[in-house]
Amino acid sequence: MTKTALITGASRGLGLALARSLAADGWRLILTARGADTLRPVADGLGALALPGDVxxxxHRDRLAHAVRDHGGLDLLVNxxxxxxxxxxPPLAGYPLDVFEDLFRANVLAPLALVQTFLPTLRERRGAVVNISSDAAVEAYEGWGGYGATKAALDQLSNVLAVEEPEVAVWWVDPGEMNTTMLADAVGPDDAAAAPGPETVVPTLRQLIEERPASGRVSHS
Known part of the structure:
Protein backbone atom coordinates (compact mmCIF):
# COMPACT_ATOMS: atom_id res chain seq x y z
CA MET A 1 0.00 0.00 0.00
CA THR A 2 1.33 3.42 -0.93
CA LYS A 3 2.06 5.51 2.14
CA THR A 4 1.04 9.15 2.47
CA ALA A 5 2.97 11.92 4.22
CA LEU A 6 2.04 15.51 5.01
CA ILE A 7 5.07 17.79 5.30
CA THR A 8 4.75 21.39 6.45
CA GLY A 9 7.32 23.98 5.48
CA ALA A 10 8.06 21.86 2.42
CA SER A 11 9.08 24.49 -0.14
CA ARG A 12 12.69 24.74 1.01
CA GLY A 13 15.23 23.57 3.57
CA LEU A 14 14.73 20.36 5.49
CA GLY A 15 11.09 19.97 4.45
CA LEU A 16 12.05 20.02 0.78
CA ALA A 17 15.01 17.69 1.29
CA LEU A 18 12.83 15.12 3.06
CA ALA A 19 10.08 15.45 0.45
CA ARG A 20 12.57 14.67 -2.32
CA SER A 21 13.78 11.59 -0.48
CA LEU A 22 10.29 10.23 0.22
CA ALA A 23 9.10 10.95 -3.32
CA ALA A 24 12.03 8.95 -4.70
CA ASP A 25 10.77 5.96 -2.71
CA GLY A 26 7.21 6.25 -3.98
CA TRP A 27 5.51 8.02 -1.10
CA ARG A 28 2.37 10.01 -1.84
CA LEU A 29 3.04 13.55 -0.62
CA ILE A 30 0.90 16.46 0.52
CA LEU A 31 3.13 19.51 0.79
CA THR A 32 2.34 22.84 2.37
CA ALA A 33 4.19 26.11 2.88
CA ARG A 34 3.27 29.76 2.91
CA GLY A 35 4.89 30.68 -0.42
CA ALA A 36 2.73 29.41 -3.29
CA ASP A 37 5.19 30.56 -5.97
CA THR A 38 7.93 28.43 -4.43
CA LEU A 39 5.83 25.47 -3.32
CA ARG A 40 3.96 24.72 -6.55
CA PRO A 41 7.02 24.10 -8.75
CA VAL A 42 8.52 21.90 -6.03
CA ALA A 43 5.35 19.82 -5.75
CA ASP A 44 4.97 19.57 -9.52
CA GLY A 45 8.50 18.27 -9.82
CA LEU A 46 7.86 15.60 -7.21
CA GLY A 47 4.38 14.60 -8.36
CA ALA A 48 3.02 15.84 -5.05
CA LEU A 49 -0.07 17.78 -4.04
CA ALA A 50 0.69 21.43 -3.22
CA LEU A 51 -1.54 23.22 -0.73
CA PRO A 52 0.01 26.62 -0.01
CA GLY A 53 -1.04 28.38 3.16
CA ASP A 54 -0.21 29.14 6.77
CA VAL A 55 -0.59 26.22 9.17
CA HIS A 60 -5.90 26.23 5.96
CA ARG A 61 -5.67 23.33 8.40
CA ASP A 62 -9.21 22.36 7.36
CA ARG A 63 -8.05 22.28 3.73
CA LEU A 64 -5.22 19.98 4.70
CA ALA A 65 -7.67 17.72 6.52
CA HIS A 66 -9.87 17.47 3.43
CA ALA A 67 -6.85 16.62 1.29
CA VAL A 68 -5.79 13.83 3.65
CA ARG A 69 -9.31 12.38 3.59
CA ASP A 70 -9.29 12.50 -0.21
CA HIS A 71 -6.02 10.54 -0.16
CA GLY A 72 -7.50 7.88 2.11
CA GLY A 73 -5.57 8.66 5.29
CA LEU A 74 -2.16 9.59 6.61
CA ASP A 75 0.92 7.58 7.61
CA LEU A 76 3.34 10.36 8.47
CA LEU A 77 2.92 13.93 9.74
CA VAL A 78 6.06 16.08 9.64
CA ASN A 79 5.69 19.34 11.55
CA PRO A 90 16.26 40.39 20.85
CA PRO A 91 16.89 39.66 24.53
CA LEU A 92 13.88 38.45 26.47
CA ALA A 93 13.80 41.71 28.45
CA GLY A 94 12.69 43.50 25.31
CA TYR A 95 11.02 40.72 23.34
CA PRO A 96 7.87 42.08 21.61
CA LEU A 97 5.01 40.17 23.22
CA ASP A 98 2.80 40.32 20.15
CA VAL A 99 5.56 38.67 18.12
CA PHE A 100 6.07 36.12 20.91
CA GLU A 101 2.36 35.25 20.81
CA ASP A 102 2.42 34.83 17.03
CA LEU A 103 5.51 32.64 17.32
CA PHE A 104 3.79 30.29 19.77
CA ARG A 105 0.82 30.13 17.44
CA ALA A 106 3.04 29.04 14.54
CA ASN A 107 5.54 26.80 16.34
CA VAL A 108 3.41 25.18 19.06
CA LEU A 109 -0.32 25.61 18.54
CA ALA A 110 -0.28 24.78 14.82
CA PRO A 111 1.67 21.50 15.20
CA LEU A 112 -0.60 20.42 18.05
CA ALA A 113 -3.70 21.31 16.04
CA LEU A 114 -2.47 19.20 13.13
CA VAL A 115 -1.70 16.31 15.46
CA GLN A 116 -5.21 16.52 16.92
CA THR A 117 -6.70 16.61 13.43
CA PHE A 118 -4.84 13.58 12.14
CA LEU A 119 -4.59 11.36 15.23
CA PRO A 120 -7.56 9.16 14.22
CA THR A 121 -6.00 8.18 10.89
CA LEU A 122 -2.50 7.94 12.37
CA ARG A 123 -3.79 5.58 15.06
CA GLU A 124 -5.62 3.46 12.50
CA ARG A 125 -2.55 3.16 10.25
CA ARG A 126 0.02 2.98 13.07
CA GLY A 127 1.53 6.14 11.69
CA ALA A 128 4.18 8.51 12.94
CA VAL A 129 4.68 12.14 13.87
CA VAL A 130 7.99 13.94 13.37
CA ASN A 131 8.24 17.31 15.12
CA ILE A 132 11.31 19.33 14.16
CA SER A 133 12.88 20.81 17.28
CA SER A 134 16.15 22.63 17.97
CA ASP A 135 19.05 22.66 20.37
CA ALA A 136 17.68 26.06 21.38
CA ALA A 137 14.95 24.09 23.18
CA VAL A 138 17.46 22.78 25.72
CA GLU A 139 20.40 25.22 25.60
CA ALA A 140 20.52 28.87 26.69
CA TYR A 141 21.64 30.90 23.69
CA GLU A 142 21.57 34.67 23.99
CA GLY A 143 18.85 36.11 21.77
CA TRP A 144 17.22 32.75 21.11
CA GLY A 145 14.85 32.82 24.10
CA GLY A 146 11.67 33.36 22.11
CA TYR A 147 12.34 30.72 19.48
CA GLY A 148 13.84 28.34 22.03
CA ALA A 149 10.83 28.62 24.32
CA THR A 150 8.52 27.54 21.50
CA LYS A 151 10.71 24.57 20.69
CA ALA A 152 10.91 23.59 24.36
CA ALA A 153 7.12 23.64 24.46
CA LEU A 154 6.96 21.53 21.31
CA ASP A 155 9.39 19.05 22.87
CA GLN A 156 7.20 18.61 25.93
CA LEU A 157 4.03 18.29 23.85
CA SER A 158 5.77 15.57 21.87
CA ASN A 159 6.99 13.87 25.05
CA VAL A 160 3.49 13.68 26.53
CA LEU A 161 1.92 12.71 23.20
CA ALA A 162 4.30 9.76 22.98
CA VAL A 163 3.02 8.50 26.36
CA GLU A 164 -0.63 9.12 25.57
CA GLU A 165 -0.57 7.62 22.07
CA PRO A 166 1.42 4.36 22.22
CA GLU A 167 0.14 3.21 18.80
CA VAL A 168 1.64 6.28 17.12
CA ALA A 169 5.41 6.78 16.87
CA VAL A 170 6.40 10.29 17.95
CA TRP A 171 9.89 11.67 17.44
CA TRP A 172 11.03 15.21 18.17
CA VAL A 173 14.19 15.80 16.22
CA ASP A 174 16.98 18.32 16.79
CA PRO A 175 18.59 18.62 13.34
CA GLY A 176 21.45 20.84 14.50
CA GLU A 177 22.58 23.89 12.56
CA MET A 178 21.66 23.78 8.87
CA ASN A 179 22.39 26.17 6.05
CA THR A 180 18.84 27.46 5.67
CA THR A 181 17.14 30.79 5.09
CA MET A 182 16.05 30.82 8.74
CA LEU A 183 19.60 30.46 10.02
CA ALA A 184 20.79 33.13 7.59
CA ASP A 185 18.11 35.48 8.90
CA ALA A 186 19.32 34.82 12.44
CA VAL A 187 23.10 34.87 12.13
CA GLY A 188 23.77 36.25 8.64
CA PRO A 189 24.35 34.48 5.31
CA ASP A 190 28.12 34.09 5.75
CA ASP A 191 27.85 32.21 9.06
CA ALA A 192 24.88 30.18 7.79
CA ALA A 193 26.85 29.10 4.72
CA ALA A 194 29.34 27.37 7.00
CA ALA A 195 26.65 25.03 8.34
CA PRO A 196 25.84 21.67 6.71
CA GLY A 197 23.03 21.51 4.20
CA PRO A 198 19.62 20.24 5.32
CA GLU A 199 19.98 17.18 3.10
CA THR A 200 22.56 15.84 5.59
CA VAL A 201 19.77 15.39 8.15
CA VAL A 202 17.53 13.34 5.86
CA PRO A 203 19.23 9.97 6.53
CA THR A 204 18.49 10.40 10.25
CA LEU A 205 14.82 11.09 9.50
CA ARG A 206 14.55 8.22 7.03
CA GLN A 207 16.07 5.83 9.56
CA LEU A 208 13.41 6.80 12.08
CA ILE A 209 10.62 6.40 9.54
CA GLU A 210 11.83 3.06 8.20
CA GLU A 211 13.07 1.40 11.40
CA ARG A 212 10.43 2.85 13.76
CA PRO A 213 12.41 2.95 17.02
CA ALA A 214 10.74 3.89 20.29
CA SER A 215 9.29 7.37 20.50
CA GLY A 216 11.64 9.99 21.88
CA ARG A 217 13.92 12.96 21.32
CA VAL A 218 16.53 12.46 18.60
CA SER A 219 19.59 14.61 17.97
CA HIS A 220 21.15 14.47 14.53
CA SER A 221 24.92 14.30 14.66
Missing part, protein backbone atom coordinates in the same frame (compact mmCIF):
# COMPACT_ATOMS: atom_id res chain seq x y z
CA UNK A 56 -1.36 28.73 11.93
CA UNK A 57 -4.60 29.47 10.05
CA UNK A 58 -7.42 27.08 11.04
CA UNK A 59 -9.07 27.48 7.63
CA UNK A 80 8.62 21.16 9.99
CA UNK A 81 7.18 24.65 9.38
CA UNK A 82 8.50 27.11 11.93
CA UNK A 83 8.90 30.82 12.50
CA UNK A 84 12.02 32.49 13.85
CA UNK A 85 10.34 35.41 15.61
CA UNK A 86 11.76 38.88 16.04
CA UNK A 87 14.87 39.73 13.99
CA UNK A 88 17.50 40.82 14.94
CA UNK A 89 17.19 38.33 17.78
Missing amino acids: ADPV NASGLGAVPL
Whole structure:
Protein backbone atom coordinates (compact mmCIF):
# COMPACT_ATOMS: atom_id res chain seq x y z
CA MET A 1 0.00 0.00 0.00
CA THR A 2 1.33 3.42 -0.93
CA LYS A 3 2.06 5.51 2.14
CA THR A 4 1.04 9.15 2.47
CA ALA A 5 2.97 11.92 4.22
CA LEU A 6 2.04 15.51 5.01
CA ILE A 7 5.07 17.79 5.30
CA THR A 8 4.75 21.39 6.45
CA GLY A 9 7.32 23.98 5.48
CA ALA A 10 8.06 21.86 2.42
CA SER A 11 9.08 24.49 -0.14
CA ARG A 12 12.69 24.74 1.01
CA GLY A 13 15.23 23.57 3.57
CA LEU A 14 14.73 20.36 5.49
CA GLY A 15 11.09 19.97 4.45
CA LEU A 16 12.05 20.02 0.78
CA ALA A 17 15.01 17.69 1.29
CA LEU A 18 12.83 15.12 3.06
CA ALA A 19 10.08 15.45 0.45
CA ARG A 20 12.57 14.67 -2.32
CA SER A 21 13.78 11.59 -0.48
CA LEU A 22 10.29 10.23 0.22
CA ALA A 23 9.10 10.95 -3.32
CA ALA A 24 12.03 8.95 -4.70
CA ASP A 25 10.77 5.96 -2.71
CA GLY A 26 7.21 6.25 -3.98
CA TRP A 27 5.51 8.02 -1.10
CA ARG A 28 2.37 10.01 -1.84
CA LEU A 29 3.04 13.55 -0.62
CA ILE A 30 0.90 16.46 0.52
CA LEU A 31 3.13 19.51 0.79
CA THR A 32 2.34 22.84 2.37
CA ALA A 33 4.19 26.11 2.88
CA ARG A 34 3.27 29.76 2.91
CA GLY A 35 4.89 30.68 -0.42
CA ALA A 36 2.73 29.41 -3.29
CA ASP A 37 5.19 30.56 -5.97
CA THR A 38 7.93 28.43 -4.43
CA LEU A 39 5.83 25.47 -3.32
CA ARG A 40 3.96 24.72 -6.55
CA PRO A 41 7.02 24.10 -8.75
CA VAL A 42 8.52 21.90 -6.03
CA ALA A 43 5.35 19.82 -5.75
CA ASP A 44 4.97 19.57 -9.52
CA GLY A 45 8.50 18.27 -9.82
CA LEU A 46 7.86 15.60 -7.21
CA GLY A 47 4.38 14.60 -8.36
CA ALA A 48 3.02 15.84 -5.05
CA LEU A 49 -0.07 17.78 -4.04
CA ALA A 50 0.69 21.43 -3.22
CA LEU A 51 -1.54 23.22 -0.73
CA PRO A 52 0.01 26.62 -0.01
CA GLY A 53 -1.04 28.38 3.16
CA ASP A 54 -0.21 29.14 6.77
CA VAL A 55 -0.59 26.22 9.17
CA ALA A 56 -1.36 28.73 11.93
CA ASP A 57 -4.60 29.47 10.05
CA PRO A 58 -7.42 27.08 11.04
CA VAL A 59 -9.07 27.48 7.63
CA HIS A 60 -5.90 26.23 5.96
CA ARG A 61 -5.67 23.33 8.40
CA ASP A 62 -9.21 22.36 7.36
CA ARG A 63 -8.05 22.28 3.73
CA LEU A 64 -5.22 19.98 4.70
CA ALA A 65 -7.67 17.72 6.52
CA HIS A 66 -9.87 17.47 3.43
CA ALA A 67 -6.85 16.62 1.29
CA VAL A 68 -5.79 13.83 3.65
CA ARG A 69 -9.31 12.38 3.59
CA ASP A 70 -9.29 12.50 -0.21
CA HIS A 71 -6.02 10.54 -0.16
CA GLY A 72 -7.50 7.88 2.11
CA GLY A 73 -5.57 8.66 5.29
CA LEU A 74 -2.16 9.59 6.61
CA ASP A 75 0.92 7.58 7.61
CA LEU A 76 3.34 10.36 8.47
CA LEU A 77 2.92 13.93 9.74
CA VAL A 78 6.06 16.08 9.64
CA ASN A 79 5.69 19.34 11.55
CA ASN A 80 8.62 21.16 9.99
CA ALA A 81 7.18 24.65 9.38
CA SER A 82 8.50 27.11 11.93
CA GLY A 83 8.90 30.82 12.50
CA LEU A 84 12.02 32.49 13.85
CA GLY A 85 10.34 35.41 15.61
CA ALA A 86 11.76 38.88 16.04
CA VAL A 87 14.87 39.73 13.99
CA PRO A 88 17.50 40.82 14.94
CA LEU A 89 17.19 38.33 17.78
CA PRO A 90 16.26 40.39 20.85
CA PRO A 91 16.89 39.66 24.53
CA LEU A 92 13.88 38.45 26.47
CA ALA A 93 13.80 41.71 28.45
CA GLY A 94 12.69 43.50 25.31
CA TYR A 95 11.02 40.72 23.34
CA PRO A 96 7.87 42.08 21.61
CA LEU A 97 5.01 40.17 23.22
CA ASP A 98 2.80 40.32 20.15
CA VAL A 99 5.56 38.67 18.12
CA PHE A 100 6.07 36.12 20.91
CA GLU A 101 2.36 35.25 20.81
CA ASP A 102 2.42 34.83 17.03
CA LEU A 103 5.51 32.64 17.32
CA PHE A 104 3.79 30.29 19.77
CA ARG A 105 0.82 30.13 17.44
CA ALA A 106 3.04 29.04 14.54
CA ASN A 107 5.54 26.80 16.34
CA VAL A 108 3.41 25.18 19.06
CA LEU A 109 -0.32 25.61 18.54
CA ALA A 110 -0.28 24.78 14.82
CA PRO A 111 1.67 21.50 15.20
CA LEU A 112 -0.60 20.42 18.05
CA ALA A 113 -3.70 21.31 16.04
CA LEU A 114 -2.47 19.20 13.13
CA VAL A 115 -1.70 16.31 15.46
CA GLN A 116 -5.21 16.52 16.92
CA THR A 117 -6.70 16.61 13.43
CA PHE A 118 -4.84 13.58 12.14
CA LEU A 119 -4.59 11.36 15.23
CA PRO A 120 -7.56 9.16 14.22
CA THR A 121 -6.00 8.18 10.89
CA LEU A 122 -2.50 7.94 12.37
CA ARG A 123 -3.79 5.58 15.06
CA GLU A 124 -5.62 3.46 12.50
CA ARG A 125 -2.55 3.16 10.25
CA ARG A 126 0.02 2.98 13.07
CA GLY A 127 1.53 6.14 11.69
CA ALA A 128 4.18 8.51 12.94
CA VAL A 129 4.68 12.14 13.87
CA VAL A 130 7.99 13.94 13.37
CA ASN A 131 8.24 17.31 15.12
CA ILE A 132 11.31 19.33 14.16
CA SER A 133 12.88 20.81 17.28
CA SER A 134 16.15 22.63 17.97
CA ASP A 135 19.05 22.66 20.37
CA ALA A 136 17.68 26.06 21.38
CA ALA A 137 14.95 24.09 23.18
CA VAL A 138 17.46 22.78 25.72
CA GLU A 139 20.40 25.22 25.60
CA ALA A 140 20.52 28.87 26.69
CA TYR A 141 21.64 30.90 23.69
CA GLU A 142 21.57 34.67 23.99
CA GLY A 143 18.85 36.11 21.77
CA TRP A 144 17.22 32.75 21.11
CA GLY A 145 14.85 32.82 24.10
CA GLY A 146 11.67 33.36 22.11
CA TYR A 147 12.34 30.72 19.48
CA GLY A 148 13.84 28.34 22.03
CA ALA A 149 10.83 28.62 24.32
CA THR A 150 8.52 27.54 21.50
CA LYS A 151 10.71 24.57 20.69
CA ALA A 152 10.91 23.59 24.36
CA ALA A 153 7.12 23.64 24.46
CA LEU A 154 6.96 21.53 21.31
CA ASP A 155 9.39 19.05 22.87
CA GLN A 156 7.20 18.61 25.93
CA LEU A 157 4.03 18.29 23.85
CA SER A 158 5.77 15.57 21.87
CA ASN A 159 6.99 13.87 25.05
CA VAL A 160 3.49 13.68 26.53
CA LEU A 161 1.92 12.71 23.20
CA ALA A 162 4.30 9.76 22.98
CA VAL A 163 3.02 8.50 26.36
CA GLU A 164 -0.63 9.12 25.57
CA GLU A 165 -0.57 7.62 22.07
CA PRO A 166 1.42 4.36 22.22
CA GLU A 167 0.14 3.21 18.80
CA VAL A 168 1.64 6.28 17.12
CA ALA A 169 5.41 6.78 16.87
CA VAL A 170 6.40 10.29 17.95
CA TRP A 171 9.89 11.67 17.44
CA TRP A 172 11.03 15.21 18.17
CA VAL A 173 14.19 15.80 16.22
CA ASP A 174 16.98 18.32 16.79
CA PRO A 175 18.59 18.62 13.34
CA GLY A 176 21.45 20.84 14.50
CA GLU A 177 22.58 23.89 12.56
CA MET A 178 21.66 23.78 8.87
CA ASN A 179 22.39 26.17 6.05
CA THR A 180 18.84 27.46 5.67
CA THR A 181 17.14 30.79 5.09
CA MET A 182 16.05 30.82 8.74
CA LEU A 183 19.60 30.46 10.02
CA ALA A 184 20.79 33.13 7.59
CA ASP A 185 18.11 35.48 8.90
CA ALA A 186 19.32 34.82 12.44
CA VAL A 187 23.10 34.87 12.13
CA GLY A 188 23.77 36.25 8.64
CA PRO A 189 24.35 34.48 5.31
CA ASP A 190 28.12 34.09 5.75
CA ASP A 191 27.85 32.21 9.06
CA ALA A 192 24.88 30.18 7.79
CA ALA A 193 26.85 29.10 4.72
CA ALA A 194 29.34 27.37 7.00
CA ALA A 195 26.65 25.03 8.34
CA PRO A 196 25.84 21.67 6.71
CA GLY A 197 23.03 21.51 4.20
CA PRO A 198 19.62 20.24 5.32
CA GLU A 199 19.98 17.18 3.10
CA THR A 200 22.56 15.84 5.59
CA VAL A 201 19.77 15.39 8.15
CA VAL A 202 17.53 13.34 5.86
CA PRO A 203 19.23 9.97 6.53
CA THR A 204 18.49 10.40 10.25
CA LEU A 205 14.82 11.09 9.50
CA ARG A 206 14.55 8.22 7.03
CA GLN A 207 16.07 5.83 9.56
CA LEU A 208 13.41 6.80 12.08
CA ILE A 209 10.62 6.40 9.54
CA GLU A 210 11.83 3.06 8.20
CA GLU A 211 13.07 1.40 11.40
CA ARG A 212 10.43 2.85 13.76
CA PRO A 213 12.41 2.95 17.02
CA ALA A 214 10.74 3.89 20.29
CA SER A 215 9.29 7.37 20.50
CA GLY A 216 11.64 9.99 21.88
CA ARG A 217 13.92 12.96 21.32
CA VAL A 218 16.53 12.46 18.60
CA SER A 219 19.59 14.61 17.97
CA HIS A 220 21.15 14.47 14.53
CA SER A 221 24.92 14.30 14.66
